[in-house]
Amino acid sequence: MGKSFEEIIAPFKDKKGGIIEAFHALQKEYNFIPQEALKETARIFRIPEAEAYGIATFYTHFSIEKRGKYIIRMCESAPCHVAGADKVLKALESYLGIKAGETTPDGKFTLELCECVGQCQATPVITINGEPELNVTPEKIPQILSKYE
Amino acid sequence: MKGEKRIILEYADKINPEKAEDYIKVGGYKGLEKARRMKPKKIIEEVKKSNLRGRGGAGFNTGMKWSFIPENAPIKYVVCNLDEGEPGTYKDRIICEKNAQALLEGMAICATAIGAEKGYIYCRGEYPYIVKLLNNAIKSAKEIGALEDFDIEVRMGAGAYVCGEETALIESIEGQRGEPRFKPPFPGVEGLWGMPTVVNNVETFACLPYILVNGAEWFASIGAPNYPGTKILTLTGDINNPTYFEVPTDYLLSDVIYELGGGIKSGRELKAVQVGGSSGAFIPKKNIDTPIDFDSMTKIGASLGSGAVFVLDETRDIVDIATRIAKFFKHESCGKCNPCREGTFRMYEMMTRINKGLGKPEDIENILVLSRVMQKASLCGLGQAAPIPIETSIKHFKSDYMAKLN
Numbered sequence A: 001m002g003k004s005f006e007e008i009i010a011p012f013k014d015k016k017g018g019i020i021e022a023f024h025a026l027q028k029e030y031n032f033i034p035q036e037a038l039k040e041t042a043r044i045f046r047i048p049e050a051e052a053y054g055i056a057t058f059y060t061h062f063s064i065e066k067r068g069k070y071i072i073r074m075c076e077s078a079p080c081h082v083a084g085a086d087k088v089l090k091a092l093e094s095y096l097g098i099k100a101g102e103t104t105p106d107g108k109f110t111l112e113l114c115e116c117v118g119q120c121q122a123t124p125v126i127t128i129n130g131e132p133e134l135n136v137t138p139e140k141i142p143q144i145l146s147k148y149e
Numbered sequence B: 001m002k003g004e005k006r007i008i009l010e011y012a013d014k015i016n017p018e019k020a021e022d023y024i025k026v027g028g029y030k031g032l033e034k035a036r037r038m039k040p041k042k043i044i045e046e047v048k049k050s051n052l053r054g055r056g057g058a059g060f061n062t063g064m065k066w067s068f069i070p071e072n073a074p075i076k077y078v079v080c081n082l083d084e085g086e087p088g089t090y091k092d093r094i095i096c097e098k099n100a101q102a103l104l105e106g107m108a109i110c111a112t113a114i115g116a117e118k119g120y121i122y123c124r125g126e127y128p129y130i131v132k133l134l135n136n137a138i139k140s141a142k143e144i145g146a147l148e149d150f151d152i153e154v155r156m157g158a159g160a161y162v163c164g165e166e167t168a169l170i171e172s173i174e175g176q177r178g179e180p181r182f183k184p185p186f187p188g189v190e191g192l193w194g195m196p197t198v199v200n201n202v203e204t205f206a207c208l209p210y211i212l213v214n215g216a217e218w219f220a221s222i223g224a225p226n227y228p229g230t231k232i233l234t235l236t237g238d239i240n241n242p243t244y245f246e247v248p249t250d251y252l253l254s255d256v257i258y259e260l261g262g263g264i265k266s267g268r269e270l271k272a273v274q275v276g277g278s279s280g281a282f283i284p285k286k287n288i289d290t291p292i293d294f295d296s297m298t299k300i301g302a303s304l305g306s307g308a309v310f311v312l313d314e315t316r317d318i319v320d321i322a323t324r325i326a327k328f329f330k331h332e333s334c335g336k337c338n339p340c341r342e343g344t345f346r347m348y349e350m351m352t353r354i355n356k357g358l359g360k361p362e363d364i365e366n367i368l369v370l371s372r373v374m375q376k377a378s379l380c381g382l383g384q385a386a387p388i389p390i391e392t393s394i395k396h397f398k399s400d401y402m403a404k405l406n
């Protein structure tokens, strides 16, 4: 493994309110915030662990559970909903063999539900590690995911 | 497109939003130059006179907001709200992608008017590519000296709709849980790190360069007199042209749908339209001949909000859509106050029951009572607005509900 937790967190330590940036940096490296990293963040920012935990768990983008290499998020907000988001979700679940909220056994994909990601010109929308995929249909799923095999 | 009036988006796709030089070629940073030669009070007067009202949803007079900043405070902040979490809305992203420098210039004009040295842009976590774009745009503007010593820092949110509420946004920049504060004190008095802070929406800031260059009277004469200027709308749902448009604020909602929007998909009839994102009211077909400006929308019991226009055709199941919206608010409630934490939960519970065909007439009665409680007793705009789409869907489409009752 590359950098230590401390090396990832340190650049933000003197930034006012930098803890959220530090969490972003940790997630970029690990796709979630490992418990030891959370402890380390609390120590470096000089706040109680419980408070660091409270901050991390407030935001839906941060996860303290281990997640897959690729995080697929399915938008279910109203515009995506009427464009057939539930069909896309079913297709994703059956293709990956997991339910929303779960990770594939090989640790490759995590499937999550989310609200509007601001790409509503081309609904339904999913994002994969933050990259939007537009006008998604059940038929397109294998081809989209093959890019990440 | 015909019928549009482009001010902010006039040079969309013709200039590189990251390059300050490109922007200067089309007249950019002239407004800021002008502002720097004016007395701060005069700038605020000019903005007030233009009658520019906030584009972030509450429609507050921008110059007025700035005038609340105490002159003698040692430190003041300018904060740009780029949280844009309202479902169906992406206009602030479009402004950044097409004309990011106008946003930076607008923030610098505000800084000059209130005497701030530092600005923050709070960008939602769903837009990491916009964070990159903005950082490049700031670098370019800094390099040619356009911003002088005004510093702008971009901070990224992490997926919480409530962080669009200005005090929650401030909490989040401070590195806390994004829970709204009690008001007063308002941010203008005690904002970021306890200092007087102006929070404005991206679109509000982006109007300012044009107001400074062309004058308050010019701006005040465009569109609806009570809410002048242009508004960028984003169209979603059953519409032929699901895209964005910039229109004068006296543009009719019906023209948005049938002219710019190209009408309803598959030649169907319109059933309802929801303006302003998921927190907006449902508007029945009979009310669509209304200008989109803030006050006209309020008059028909709706709200302009973010300017999202969500179109539903005659085949759509309003109860199902309202249930989906109830889930959105249950998910996004921050939990700080009881009427909203418990209210959004119960609202979703009752709506799910009705939507599954298991509801009783009492459920509708209870929803209407809960709706009143939430609107009156919730701490912030999230809990206050959450029941509005549900309530208006019952008001205008009661028969759809009755048909689903057990």
Ligand SMILES: Cc1cc2nc3c(=O)[nH]c(=O)nc-3n(C[C@H](O)[C@H](O)[C@H](O)COP(=O)(O)O)c2cc1C
Binding pocket: B053, B054, B055, B056, B057, B058, B059, B060, B081, B082, B083, B084, B085, B086, B161, B162, B163, B164, B165, B166, B167, B199, B200, B201, B202, B204, B205, B380, B381, B382
């Ligand atoms: C739940 C909630 C979400 C909000 N989301 C946004 C948002 O995404 N963008 C925004 O500009 N304003 C949002 N607002 C309004 C802000 O609190 C604030 O009024 C606005 O940023 C002020 O800018 P303006 O005067 O330029 O409109 C939201 C308000 C509430 C209650």
Ligand code: SF4
Binding pocket: B162, B179, B180, B332, B333, B334, B335, B336, B337, B338, B340, B341, B378, B379, B380, B381, B382, B383, B384
């Ligand atoms: S109204 Fe909802 S979102 Fe706002 S403070 Fe209360 S619980 Fe939080």
Ligand code: FES
Binding pocket: A075, A076, A077, A078, A079, A080, A115, A116, A117, A118, A119, A120, A123, A124, A125, B087, B088, B089
């Ligand atoms: S509603 Fe799904 S991306 Fe906006």
